[in-house]
Amino acid sequence: MTAHSYRFGIEEEYFLADAETRGTPRRSVKPFHDQAGAELPEIGREMLQCQVEVCTPPSTDFAQARDSLTRQRRALAEIARVHELVLFAAGTHPIADWSRQLPTKGERYRGILRDVGLAGRRSLICGMHVHVEVPDPDARVDLMNRLLPFQPLLFALSASSPFWQGKPTGLIAYRLSAFGELPRTGLPELFRTPEDYERYLRIMTKAGSIQDASYLWWSLRPSMRFPTLELRIADSCTRLEDALAIAALYRCLVRLAVRRPDLHAGLDGVSRALAEENLWRTQRSGIEAELIDEASEAALPYADALDRVLALVEEDADALGCGAEVEHARLIAREGTSADRQIAVFEAGREAGLSNRQALDRVVDWLAETTRGA
Numbered sequence: 001m002t003a004h005s006y007r008f009g010i011e012e013e014y015f016l017a018d019a020e021t022r023g024t025p026r027r028s029v030k031p032f033h034d035q036a037g038a039e040l041p042e043i044g045r046e047m048l049q050c051q052v053e054v055c056t057p058p059s060t061d062f063a064q065a066r067d068s069l070t071r072q073r074r075a076l077a078e079i080a081r082v083h084e085l086v087l088f089a090a091g092t093h094p095i096a097d098w099s100r101q102l103p104t105k106g107e108r109y110r111g112i113l114r115d116v117g118l119a120g121r122r123s124l125i126c127g128m129h130v131h132v133e134v135p136d137p138d139a140r141v142d143l144m145n146r147l148l149p150f151q152p153l154l155f156a157l158s159a160s161s162p163f164w165q166g167k168p169t170g171l172i173a174y175r176l177s178a179f180g181e182l183p184r185t186g187l188p189e190l191f192r193t194p195e196d197y198e199r200y201l202r203i204m205t206k207a208g209s210i211q212d213a214s215y216l217w218w219s220l221r222p223s224m225r226f227p228t229l230e231l232r233i234a235d236s237c238t239r240l241e242d243a244l245a246i247a248a249l250y251r252c253l254v255r256l257a258v259r260r261p262d263l264h265a266g267l268d269g270v271s272r273a274l275a276e277e278n279l280w281r282t283q284r285s286g287i288e289a290e291l292i293d294e295a296s297e298a299a300l301p302y303a304d305a306l307d308r309v310l311a312l313v314e315e316d317a318d319a320l321g322c323g324a325e326v327e328h329a330r331l332i333a334r335e336g337t338s339a340d341r342q343i344a345v346f347e348a349g350r351e352a353g354l355s356n357r358q359a360l361d362r363v364v365d366w367l368a369e370t371t372r373g374a
Contacts, residue, residue, distance in 0.1 A: 012236055016080060088368040287332065
């Protein structure tokens with residue numbers, strides 16, 4: 001079973017902003033989407049017109065994923081420039097006003113907005129999703145349960161959403177707070193068996209709450225279309241190497257959970273509540289958070305918690321050939337996340353005498369330059 005290739009794919013969501021104001025595009029973004037769709041067939045649309053999504057093909061090679069995302073980021077940034085826009089990866093848009101955003105046309109998005117109302121219009125957020133193929137698709141519910149405690153640690157590495165609606169939020173990562181207005185978000189429930197999950201899905205569908213499993217927007221879920229377990233908790237990563245590190249670490253954790261069926265076996269309501277608390281801690285403090293360890297009933301500095309996890313997956317990183325990408329997680333923990341850098345840029349601007357808005361303009365400039373420069 002451990003000889004399985006654990007193919008993976010990465011989806012990234014980006015924002016579009018007006019090149020002059022750095023805020024909401026002042027003119028239609030349809031020409032951008034038309035050109036991008038013609039030149040890059042692998043791109044997709046998101047809930048709002050000021051967003052765009054890309055994906056990598058299924059792969060076992062992180063060099064291939066790096067090349068794919070580098071090409072897509074640079075191509076989209078150039079198309080954006082032609083249309084007097086800038087493109088950037090972040091969990092939230094530092095400046096744009098949600099009330100000025102236009103929804104993407106299409107029956108799926110219209111249906112979602114009818115269902116969730118204002119919460120959908122306020123969903124001005126971008127994330128990164130990682131699919132990992134598992135040896136036995138029927139085991140995905142068990143894996144979803146047992147990977148639950150690792151999600152706050154992975155999320156902290158991705159933090160890129162410290163600003164919202166033109167204001168500092170006081171949090172390192174605000175995106176999950178905005179996303180949490182929608183139903184069926186956050187950490188998944190603990191299901192005892194695959195049959196329990198299927199019963200839940202059947203009841204929700206028959207009752208008209210959802211059309212299918214793709215309307216379960218949990219931070220981790222079995223994919224409806226692919227034999228994968230999909231990680232959805234991460235903010236959109238400004239720096240490409242950060243995205244690859246999170247994808248590699250998650251891929252290794254999936255393999256670890258497959259080869260170690262004892263790992264986090266028998267999680268209960270306390271386990272899930274502690275994972276929720278750790279998730280809040282990382283939203284607030286990112287890599288400066290202390291994470292609660294259920295076994296020792298103590299809180300560990302983030303760097304220590306990360307060291308423990310990296311030791312657990314050392315064998316997996318070696319087997320999957322992604323040791324360098326996984327090791328980059330230590331660099332994020334030492335030098336800071338995108339959110340840490342955004343806050344530093346903002347505070348430097350304020351100390352230099354810039355207004356709040358001017359300092360945020362500099363943040364958007366850093367985001368755009370770093371996204372394109374991947």
